[in-house]
Amino acid sequence: MKAIQFSEYGEPDVLKMVDIEEPHPGRGQVRVAVKAAGVNALDWKLRSGIMHDFMPVSFPSGVGFEASGIVDEIGEGVSGVSVGDAVFGIGSNTMAENAILTSWAHKPEDMSFEIAAGLPVVVETATRILDQVGSKAGETLLVSGAAGGVGTAVIQFARHRGMTVIGTASEGKHDYLRKLGAIPTVYGAGLAERVRELAPQGVDAALDLAGSGIIPELIELVGDAARVLSISDFTASEYGAQFSPDAQPHPERVFAETARLYSEGSFQLHLEKTFPLTQVGEAQTLSREGHVTGKLVVSVS
Ligand SMILES: NC(=O)c1ccc[n+]([C@@H]2O[C@H](COP(=O)([O-])OP(=O)(O)OC[C@H]3O[C@@H](n4cnc5c(N)ncnc54)[C@H](OP(=O)(O)O)[C@@H]3O)[C@@H](O)[C@H]2O)c1
Known part of the structure; x- marks a missing residue:
């Protein structure tokens, strides 16, 4: 072959x-x-x-x-x-x-x-890290690097779990994030102030997908290092945040659930x-x- x-x-x-x-x-x-x-x-x-x-x-x-x-x-x-x-x-x-x-x-x-x-990879990753960081209905989640593959899946699963999602992406992708159900903001200098304005009630958890070196800023925003998780910044654990390297053991349940949501029209890629x-x-x-x-x-x- x-x-x-x-x-x-x-x-x-x-x-x-x-x-x-x-x-x-x-x-x-x-x-x-x-x-x-x-x-x-x-x-x-x-x-x-x-x-x-x-x-x-x-x-x-x-x-x-x-x-x-x-x-x-x-x-x-x-x-x-x-x-x-x-x-x-x-x-x-x-x-x-x-x-x-x-x-x-x-x-x-x-x-x-x-x-x-x-x-497969993005829905396995998204559901795993939402479980690991904790995801309760009514909470607010910040997602850094929200317009890529994993971010696209994270936003939709988090919304299905009843969370409010703030996602970062460059300006031209903000409509994309809105369509997925997230509140968009740009990444880079001043992120903490922008997020505090968008979420005066505070942010309950944060996911670093882009690995852009912002773990300390995310911990400051969330106020609890255990509820900050990265999939691409190997230094996350040095700050007390989580790093998630390994796939969940039985993702087939997530694949089947994704297929069902897709056919219902409530999940897109x-x-x-x-x-x-x-x-x-x-x-x-x-x-x-x-x-x-x-x-x-x-x-x-
Ligand atoms: N540990 C694990 O289990 C695991 C699993 C899957 C993926 N990963 C890793 O996680 C990372 C993300 O995966 P992915 O598939 O979502 O990647 P991807 O699809 O390539 O993500 C690209 C997105 O990153 C955004 N981005 C680029 N620079 C950024 C910055 N400084 N701040 C915030 N966002 C930024 C881009 O948005 P703009 O165009 O707006 O800049 C783009 O939409 C990769 O490094 C991948 O290797 C790890």
């Missing part, structure tokens, strides 16, 4: 389209004929080598952690899914014609394969751009620039 791989750290030109043996699912896994795969910042971080001390790569390495597709092989011990079913989920080396998924849900008919491919499999490097370059709205997706077949 055709797959995207890299055999050394470097710029996007280390990414190659190669012909390799098809993978086969192990216990509790399925294999899909991939229709589309989601792009995540982790993809370029691993490829560039900047994550080497935390997550070293074994070469040659595939690319991609999420996909949608048609189930074409089923591993031992798997029930509730058949060959031919359309699914989406989390797995490994998903930028390829076939990929293994370790957790999945059925894709609703009214959801495109591209949207489905962009959902904006795709900024869809790339062909030959342009994974271009997709990673756009992701690395750091200003994606919603998600980027690679269409495989």
